[in-house]
Amino acid sequence: MRVDVLIIGAGAAGLMCAIGAGQRGRRVLVVDHANKVGKKILMSGGGRCNFTNLGVTPAQYLSANPHFATSALARYTPWDFIALVEKHRIAYHEKELGQLFCDDSSKQIVRMLLDECAAAGVSVEANCGVQHVRKTPEGFSVHTARGEVHAASLVVASGGLSVPSMGASGFGYELARQFGHAVLPTRAGLVPLTLSGKHQEHYRDLAGVALPLVETRVGKRGFRAGLLFTHRGLSGPAVLQISSYWQPGADLRIDLLPDQDAGDWLIGQRHARPLAELKAVLGDALPKRLAQRLCEQWLDSRPMRQYRETELGQIGAQLKSWPITASGTEGYRTAEVTLGGVDTDGLSSTTMQSKLVPGLYFIGEVVDVTGWLGGYNFQWAWASGRAAGEVA
Numbered sequence: 001m002r003v004d005v006l007i008i009g010a011g012a013a014g015l016m017c018a019i020g021a022g023q024r025g026r027r028v029l030v031v032d033h034a035n036k037v038g039k040k041i042l043m044s045g046g047g048r049c050n051f052t053n054l055g056v057t058p059a060q061y062l063s064a065n066p067h068f069a070t071s072a073l074a075r076y077t078p079w080d081f082i083a084l085v086e087k088h089r090i091a092y093h094e095k096e097l098g099q100l101f102c103d104d105s106s107k108q109i110v111r112m113l114l115d116e117c118a119a120a121g122v123s124v125e126a127n128c129g130v131q132h133v134r135k136t137p138e139g140f141s142v143h144t145a146r147g148e149v150h151a152a153s154l155v156v157a158s159g160g161l162s163v164p165s166m167g168a169s170g171f172g173y174e175l176a177r178q179f180g181h182a183v184l185p186t187r188a189g190l191v192p193l194t195l196s197g198k199h200q201e202h203y204r205d206l207a208g209v210a211l212p213l214v215e216t217r218v219g220k221r222g223f224r225a226g227l228l229f230t231h232r233g234l235s236g237p238a239v240l241q242i243s244s245y246w247q248p249g250a251d252l253r254i255d256l257l258p259d260q261d262a263g264d265w266l267i268g269q270r271h272a273r274p275l276a277e278l279k280a281v282l283g284d285a286l287p288k289r290l291a292q293r294l295c296e297q298w299l300d301s302r303p304m305r306q307y308r309e310t311e312l313g314q315i316g317a318q319l320k321s322w323p324i325t326a327s328g329t330e331g332y333r334t335a336e337v338t339l340g341g342v343d344t345d346g347l348s349s350t351t352m353q354s355k356l357v358p359g360l361y362f363i364g365e366v367v368d369v370t371g372w373l374g375g376y377n378f379q380w381a382w383a384s385g386r387a388a389g390e391v392a
């Protein structure tokens with residue numbers, strides 16, 4: 001079989017690239033080894049797909065080259081994707097912080113992409129793995145489960161390593177290395193953190209306890225959002241966000257009362273409730289079980305009038321900088337994204353084309369560009385897919 005553009009991976013980036021190339025009249029084939037296309041889109045956003053974010057800027061992406069994503073993101077914006085969603089009459093809403101979700105189901109986004117592919121004459125094949133790829137004078141010869149495919153352009157959109165049960169594979173990285181590209185070390189991002197030893201012992205039975213607003217911090221980076229205790233550690237959006245900046249041994253701090261001057265508040269409480277114990281007072285601002293546990297394990301609990309103001313100031317400072325030691329992450333099994341990947345130094349930031357091998361492109365999560373939680377990763381997949389689709 002002979003095509004102009006062969007795309008490996010029928011996820012967000014691959015399908016978007018296929019639409020762009022197909023609309024330019026190119027003969028496009030998208031192959032995916034999974035039994036269904038767009039599996040991550042289907043499972044995303046709790047089944048409602050957080051398909052973009054109104055506040056997208058390059059600052060919300062991690063990459064060894066922080067400027068790499070700028071061009072593609074500027075040329076295909078959240079508004080371009082919203083226009084597509086509206087054209088297909090998919091109802092959506094802003095949940096918070098610019099995050100846009102389908103009102104109904106992520107299936108609508110996959111349907112929309114496949115309808116656009118069909119309209120652009122693109123063929124999409126599921127259950128079609130790729131065994132190996134060879135460079136030929138005319139382009140690429142790709143050995144797939146359905147036979148040999150010859151393509152002038154080859155687009156690698158095979159995603160990262162997160163959630164292997166959804167079809168994730170390291171194939172894109174292997175292919176990049178095969179063609180001489182550097183691959184930066186990968187690790188799980190947007191992932192729950194685990195605790196071990198006494199930290200795990202102390203907090204394990206708080207699994208299910210949630211705080212609506214904390215601020216997680218690693219170095220200068222901080223995220224204000226919710227936190228959830230799990231059986232093995234910590235999750236919730238504030239933890240997932242900071243996990244992408246956390247490395248083993250990094251000092252993780254959590255401000256448990258981000259909207260308060262905790263010391264002043266405690267001093268005020270001492271005047272208002274001198275006989276109340278510290279744990280009861282803290283139980284008004286934090287989940288009661290957490291307040292009790294913090295007092296058992298970390299702060300002692302006496303009637304408020306027995307504390308000096310300086311002591312309350314210190315306790316307030318401790319609550320604003322809880323030093324919880326994470327031992328690791330839950331890993332790729334539950335991570336939303338993979339950090340690292342194909343080094344952007346080897347790619348054109350306007351077209352995603354390899355600087356080493358003409359006709360070879362890398363798009364989406366396989367590239368060393370990783371967004372924050374909140375629709376940023378799909379926007380990168382759409383934008384990088386579009387950039388390659390305009391030229392491949």
Ligand SMILES: Cc1cc2nc3c(=O)[nH]c(=O)nc-3n(C[C@H](O)[C@H](O)[C@H](O)COP(=O)(O)OP(=O)(O)OC[C@H]3O[C@@H](n4cnc5c(N)ncnc54)[C@H](O)[C@@H]3O)c2cc1C
Binds near residue numbers: 158163336376
């Ligand atoms: C649970 C979960 C929820 C998420 N929710 C959101 C969200 O709401 N908003 C957001 O912005 N981001 C979200 N993300 C992240 C987002 O899904 C990814 O960043 C995005 O899907 C990346 O797109 P991609 O096309 O690069 O890769 P993928 O969508 O992973 O697609 C890659 C495709 O390549 C295929 N493939 C892999 N290897 C091969 C091979 N050897 N041969 C053939 N095919 C292959 C895979 O089967 C897959 O279909 C979520 C991720 C997870 C895991």
